[in-house]
Amino acid sequence: MKRVLVIAGYDPSGGAGLLMDIKMLTLLGIKTASIPTALTFQNSQVFEDWIPMNRKDFEKMLKLTFEDMPISGVKIGMLAQADLVSLTSFYLKRYRGQLEWIVYDPVLRATLEKELYRGPLFLEVVEKELFPLVDFLTPNLREAEIITGLSLKTLEDFKEAAKKLYSQGVKHILIKGERNKGRIFSYYFYEGSLKKTFSVKELPFEFHGTGCAFSSLLLGYLLKREEPLVAIKEAQRRLSFYIKKASFQAEKGRLNLIF
Numbered sequence: 001m002k003r004v005l006v007i008a009g010y011d012p013s014g015g016a017g018l019l020m021d022i023k024m025l026t027l028l029g030i031k032t033a034s035i036p037t038a039l040t041f042q043n044s045q046v047f048e049d050w051i052p053m054n055r056k057d058f059e060k061m062l063k064l065t066f067e068d069m070p071i072s073g074v075k076i077g078m079l080a081q082a083d084l085v086s087l088t089s090f091y092l093k094r095y096r097g098q099l100e101w102i103v104y105d106p107v108l109r110a111t112l113e114k115e116l117y118r119g120p121l122f123l124e125v126v127e128k129e130l131f132p133l134v135d136f137l138t139p140n141l142r143e144a145e146i147i148t149g150l151s152l153k154t155l156e157d158f159k160e161a162a163k164k165l166y167s168q169g170v171k172h173i174l175i176k177g178e179r180n181k182g183r184i185f186s187y188y189f190y191e192g193s194l195k196k197t198f199s200v201k202e203l204p205f206e207f208h209g210t211g212c213a214f215s216s217l218l219l220g221y222l223l224k225r226e227e228p229l230v231a232i233k234e235a236q237r238r239l240s241f242y243i244k245k246a247s248f249q250a251e252k253g254r255l256n257l258i259f
């Protein structure tokens with residue numbers, strides 16, 4: 001059985017981050033280990049603040065985990081600070097040979113509009129140290145703008161962003177979340193070229209954690225040896241099913257994706 005190491009922020013509500021990632025991977029029958037990068041103080045309605053993990057403790061966990069068990073995939077979410085990005089990259093490089101897929105969902109902002117990284121070096125270290133190791137990047141539109149420094153309005157802009165990210169080392173990129181006429185569009189690029197556009201119906205509810213859930217499902221399907229296009233489709237289908245299920249409970253505004 002495959003095992004994934006989740007490296008992400010801890011959301012006590014379980015609606016996003018590490019707990020959501022574990023739930024999704026478990027539903028696909030995949031074993032997980034997990035290392036928190038930060039503790040966030042939030043519930044389904046408010047996001048108050050977060051604190052990063054201490055770098056020494058973080059490194060100890062990386063070392064103990066990688067030395068102990070065979071990991072075949074890594075799911076990365078919130079990385080919080082440049083020093084944690086560097087440590088993550090160091091261990092990914094060391095164990096790259098055994099890792100089938102490294103998926104990075106570049107979590108930079110909470111749905112409740114809080115920034116989830118700090119420090120002037122963060123984006124630079126992500127680009128220089130982490131991107132050359134990442135197989136699949138799943139930014140939403142806003143995150144893609146932040147990491148590329150480009151303003152993304154048209155399909156031509158998306159193509160330019162994907163080319164830039166490919167030149168930094170990322171082969172598979174899914175830019176998600178362009179809303180248009182009641183549908184949400186995502187664009188899949190392989191080696192800098194657009195391969196397919198996906199769209200799903202926009203639902204009348206918004207949940208935080210859907211980005212985390214999607215990228216974990218995607219990694220799960222990739223590890224089950226689905227082709228990337230099939231893995232994207234299957235992850236979208238399964239997430240839509242969970243969102244519709246959760247919507248029935250969503251009467252009082254924002255709600256976690258709980259099922």
Ligand code: PLP
Binds near residue numbers: 017047078112210212
């Ligand atoms: N990771 C953590 C720890 C979070 O707290 C959040 C949002 O609050 C996210 C990721 C991002 O979630 P989303 O999937 O809504 O982008």
